[in-house]
Amino acid sequence: MFCDASADATVVYNCDMARQQHLTSFRYALALVGIATTGLALSMYLTADTRWLQWHLSRLGEGGHLSSAVFNFTMGLVAVLLTVTSTRLTDELGHV
Numbered sequence: 001m002f003c004d005a006s007a008d009a010t011v012v013y014n015c016d017m018a019r020q021q022h023l024t025s026f027r028y029a030l031a032l033v034g035i036a037t038t039g040l041a042l043s044m045y046l047t048a049d050t051r052w053l054q055w056h057l058s059r060l061g062e063g064g065h066l067s068s069a070v071f072n073f074t075m076g077l078v079a080v081l082l083t084v085t086s087t088r089l090t091d092e093l094g095h096v
Contacts, residue, residue: 025088025092028081035074035078036074036078038074039074039078040071042067043070045067046065047060047067048065049063
């Protein structure tokens with residue numbers, strides 16, 4: 001569907017709604033990447049255990065320290081945002 005100046009109000013409204021929904025999914029994806037990057041960087045900065053560099057990234061979530069709480073909370077929040085984003089994208093693709 002193309003939006004131009006000669007289109008009637010209904011078509012223009014539908015085009016604006018489609019753009020707004022696509023932008024919303026894009027914002028969810030940006031939020032997902034931003035939160036994941038920020039939480040991961042913060043937990044890397046806060047940890048005193050440097051063994052995660054030699055072993056694996058999920059080592060940041062082990063222990064009872066603030067860095068592990070930040071890491072685990074971030075991963076949980078990212079999982080929820082990933083579910084919301086994928087559901088929203090699936091709905092949008094179904095309406096195309």
